[in-house]
Amino acid sequence: MAPSTTGAQGPTPHPSSTRLKPLKSPISPGELSVIEKSKQLAAWTAVDEHVLPDYRVIGIGSGSTVPYVVERIVSQGAEANKDRVFIPTGFQSKELIVSSGLSLGDVDQYPTIDVTLDGADEVDTQLNCIKGGGACHLREKVLAEAATTFILVADYRKNVEYLGTNFKAGVPIEVVPFAYAKVLQNLHQVLDSPKATLRMAVAKAGPVVTDNGNFVIDAPFDIDKMKEPYTIMAQIKMLTGVVEVGLFCHMARAAYFGNQDGSVTVKWNDGKVQEVQATQS
Numbered sequence: 001m002a003p004s005t006t007g008a009q010g011p012t013p014h015p016s017s018t019r020l021k022p023l024k025s026p027i028s029p030g031e032l033s034v035i036e037k038s039k040q041l042a043a044w045t046a047v048d049e050h051v052l053p054d055y056r057v058i059g060i061g062s063g064s065t066v067p068y069v070v071e072r073i074v075s076q077g078a079e080a081n082k083d084r085v086f087i088p089t090g091f092q093s094k095e096l097i098v099s100s101g102l103s104l105g106d107v108d109q110y111p112t113i114d115v116t117l118d119g120a121d122e123v124d125t126q127l128n129c130i131k132g133g134g135a136c137h138l139r140e141k142v143l144a145e146a147a148t149t150f151i152l153v154a155d156y157r158k159n160v161e162y163l164g165t166n167f168k169a170g171v172p173i174e175v176v177p178f179a180y181a182k183v184l185q186n187l188h189q190v191l192d193s194p195k196a197t198l199r200m201a202v203a204k205a206g207p208v209v210t211d212n213g214n215f216v217i218d219a220p221f222d223i224d225k226m227k228e229p230y231t232i233m234a235q236i237k238m239l240t241g242v243v244e245v246g247l248f249c250h251m252a253r254a255a256y257f258g259n260q261d262g263s264v265t266v267k268w269n270d271g272k273v274q275e276v277q278a279t280q281s
């Protein structure tokens with residue numbers, strides 16, 4: 001967390017901090033692409049069903065769907081949000097919380113969270129998911145586990161039968177930097193992931209460095225292994241030097257997928273699947 005600066009006049013607000021935003025979405029629906037619209041539908045529907053008036057501690061995940069989660073929470077109004085605290089999963093969600101005028105907290109202050117809403121790279125029929133495309137999966141998993149209810153939000157492309165169907169980059173694995181070569185070797189030689197690679201930064205020379213100062217390895221596995229995500233997750237997690245694995249198994253209560261036709265598919269952890277007409281305003 002960035003330290004807050006406190007002067008004689010009291011705390012100095014974050015430069016992008018504003019008062020709570022007005023009720024209406026700042027983004028006109030006509031300006032959104034089909035994929036963006038489906039992310040928004042999923043996020044809004046999930047917020048309407050799971051961010052309840054008496055909830056006080058709310059976890060905010062990472063990725064491109066999460067801004068719509070925050071947008072919808074803000075639309076619940078200043079009164080609904082005034083006694084709430086929002087816990088981020090990384091730099092992006094911290095900025096979102098602060099710039100929306102919501103109160104920021106951290107999981108070490110609030111180890112019990114009423115609900116955490118987060119995106120996913122892919123979700124299977126049992127609500128196992130791949131996370132970590134944005135390299136935030138360590139904090140994301142902590143906030144998922146700390147939450148009484150963990151909810152996934154995504155567009156229709158992420159709704160699959162088996163993990164690894166569309167998301168081919170592999171399982172994101174956060175590792176301590178000095179152990180990365182050893183873990184890569186383990187993945188290549190022991191866990192049958194010959195294409196596992198260190199994730200490299202795009203606008204910086206060298207590897208991606210997570211919000212926790214660690215590196216990320218992306219490890220693709222055969223579909224047969226991905227059909228048993230808990231097994232492969234446990235095997236990876238046992239490698240010394242691994243901090244966290246971007247496979248979230250048996251954690252989500254429900255997953256909301258926005259569809260191209262404007263409906264939302266809701267998959268529940270008891271196997272129930274619903275098609276709902278999405279929230280439009």
Ligand SMILES: O=C(CO)[C@H](O)[C@H](O)COP(=O)(O)O
Binds near residue numbers: 118134
């Ligand atoms: O796990 C994540 C970051 O670590 C994200 O939630 C995941 O990558 C989905 O992001 P997006 O909605 O942008 O596709």
